[in-house]
Amino acid sequence: MQPDSTDPQPEPAGALSAVPAAGARRATPVSGHLRFYYGPMDCGKSTLALQVDHNHARQGRVGLLLVRMDRSGRPQISSRIGITRPALEVGAEVDVRELVRSRWARGERVDYLIVDEAQFLTAAQVDQLAELADDSQVDVYCFGIATDFQGRLFPGAARLVELADELRPVQVDVLCWCGQAARFNARVVGGRVVREGDTVLVADTETARGATEGDDDVSGSGTVGATVRYRVLCRRHFRLGDLGTTADVQGQLAFA
Structure with missing residues (x-):
């Protein structure tokens, strides 16, 4: 007996295997992103860092501004066009994870991090930023110079190149x-x-x-x-x- 052409035909095996069920999608952990914006001197990295912070803050997000040895010698992010914002100085001994968790322990929000002069971070601190993005859903935006005066990658920049979700040259x-x-x-x-x-x-x-x-x-x-x-x-x-x-x-x- 020939099957009726109107009968539903069986789906090919695995036809929908690329589409996870709703429950499977909900089980997938949400991660933050680690981005590295890089370029030479005078390309506007610090200006862009402050612009990114401004855009997020306008949407009600709460961020933490970090810096390692700003050119001004002060704990701030300073742009050569005259814009500055206070920031927390991140010495080589600082564990960035503990810095963020201490804010959470006080009931404060930290949705994202802006890190300027990121080339001066230690490799371990870049690992900590990646951990915050992966495990705590914190979005991390790093800005810095890629290479030193000898044309070689800074240790912090090298680790960011290895770990960052996105590498973005500053287009100035x-x-x-x-x-x-x-x-x-x-x-x-x-x-x-x-x-x-x-x-x-x-x-x-x-x-x-x-x-x-x-x-x-x-x-x-x-x-x-x-x-x-x-x-x-x-x-x-x-x-x-x-x-x-x-x-x-x-x-x-x-x-x-």
Whole structure:
């Protein structure tokens, strides 16, 4: 006997296997996101960090602003266009998980984190941020420079590249003196690009608050009384150490 063509036909095995049942969807844990926004100096990372915080706060979310060694020398996120917001300084010894959990213990909300100068975080602190995103549904937005003055990844930036859900270059053009796109941060001492010295040296266009008159070596490079500047260069001129005809450019980072 031939089956009636109007009879329901059996579904192919596994036809709907890619669509979980409602109960299975509810059982799937919700995770926060760990994002890393990166770029060279002057590309607007801190400005973007403050904008992201503003947008979330407008929607009623409560965030925590963190910073590691802001250029101003103060516990704040500061943009070179003049916008600043108070922030919590995160030293190398700080456990970011405990920092957030202590807020929760006091009955305060923390829906998201804004972390500026994230390249200076330790690898362990980046792991802690990932744990907060995965296990506590905290959205984490990190902003920082990817590579140091030698063109190598900072430890914190390297770990973020390894763990972040999203890597987003900041889309603001920064130009080398030659007019090409620049993404390397060269350290300049006495008008010359240097390749050796301390990896971490916070500097700004004003006299650094951490240095005083008469310091023998503020550069960490063994150069007594020298002024340290940072210049953003394209790869070719970074590789050649070529600063163009004008070594000092107004608005570039300096440490006197």
